[in-house]
Amino acid sequence: MEGIRDAAHLCIDMQNIFAKGGVWETPWMEKVLPVISEIAARYQERTVFTRFITPERPEDRRGQWRAYFTKWKRATRDDLAPGALDIVPALSRYSPPALVVDKPAYSAFFGSRLGHLLVERHVGTVVVSGAETDVCVLATVLGAVDLGFRVVIVQDALCSSSDTGHDALMTMYRTRFNEQIELVSTAELFDMWRPE
Template sequence: MRDAKTPESQIRNAVHLCIDMQNIFAPGGLWETPWMEKVLPTVASIVSRHQDRTIFTRFITPQDPEDRPGQWQVYFRRWRQATRLHLSPSALDLVPALARYVPPARVVDKPAYSAFSNPHLAGTLVEKGIGAVVMTGAETDVCVLSTVLSAVDLGFKVVIVEDALCSSSDVGHDALMTMYRTRFHGQVDLVTAEELEEFWRE
């Protein structure tokens, strides 16, 4: 019987979507994600092996809350210090350990949680014949979650590298791991970084 943690088949025609590994989420950042330091070496190892297949996303905050629609205005009034009017520009940069891989790795900026809130990303992947996305990054239960669900809706196979995710909530992270295992069979696979290298055939 297939191990629940290994993909049903080889991973082919895939890109690595590394979500929001930015200084704002790093230790000392405004939205510090404590696990980031722990998973960063694993993420960097994946990137180093698949540099030209890696797309980094960056969550770009608005200049002013009123620059975003609806409830985003409420959100950024609460987090006004995260708007670009108040935030250091370097806070939105990739952490240095990953920025060094650009290029050949690419960067896609997004205004909301999902990587696919950048309208050009899905079209680019389809044009290149990409059938699967390998997911790492921050945070498990916010931007990664939103990107996973968008990718599923768009028909991509999703492979989540569970030891290359970070969150500020243990409860949220664990709940999402359970949901992926029990609710998305055939659309979402969970693997370790070691298993990824065994199954990913570019």
Template sequence: MAGNWIHLCIDMQRIFAEDTPWHVPWMRQVSPLIEEISGRHPEKTIFTRFVTPSRPEVMEGMWRVYYEKWRMMTREHLDPGLVDLIPSLKALVPPARIFDKMTYSPWVSGGLHGVLLKEGIETVVLTGGETDVCVLSTALGAIDLGYHVIVLRDAVCSGADDTHDASLELLGDRFSVQLHLATTEEFLRGL
């Protein structure tokens, strides 16, 4: 079903799991499924981490404006340990890998795509958060780069029910040739 695949787990970090302004309550619910796929296949797992800048002034354009609003989430104010993965996933590194990014999409720098090209990856399996921000951006970028995308709909989360549901509907309907929605069980059973 997946061909040569990689599990790309998006931003399962303490900054979103703990009591911060960016807390995503659903993260607790999807964590066991993400732990299952990551634990079974740590060598095929890459965890992205959303790394905030040291301060807004180092960012360009609207990212500067964004971090002026969220200054308390920049590294000059934030406990640096909050950028880490949640402990259950951090324990899988290595053989799982980490890819840091400073934007919603992990594709902007070209580094991740270069790694996946060298490894002959055809399919990107997405889990993590948030469905309507970083997961959506990752999925659309992967489609643009020609990957087959599988979103595990029971292993993605958001802080907003309506936009989570709308994002999954958008991805499943509008991109059905390039993207497949599945459950974690369906995906693992199909390997």
């Protein structure tokens, strides 16, 4: 595989709301957290953490998002405990210098400053980790493909609350998007991307 240069590590939604005891608990998070922490520690100045920011109330969103947050009212900011939307402590210690970008939807590129930030930093490759494989990671990865970024997914640094969804997406990345998306292990990533 080609070496990695001009890259940013996009760590998607590793927030307290998805951690153990959170409203959207993702059981695998504890397993991948040490791996993601190792990546963030190595590339602190090239890491961007994203946060999925829920509305204060369901009425603050339109269309299907309103229906979604009516069902998940306990995930709205009016009902959440303080700090629920923060990056988990094991990773937040890397910011700064790592950046935090907030987003209102699944894709990290929708309604956020991420695309402009990456262009300003002359990023050509995004290295993706985080939660959830089959929701926000999927939307962000497809957004990055659409924008023409080289996309490298660290397969042992992803988590989901659905084994079926995770496995289906990993198969799809390998078979349907193999010309635009690369799957690597953390060990392979460290061989390919030397800290600058």
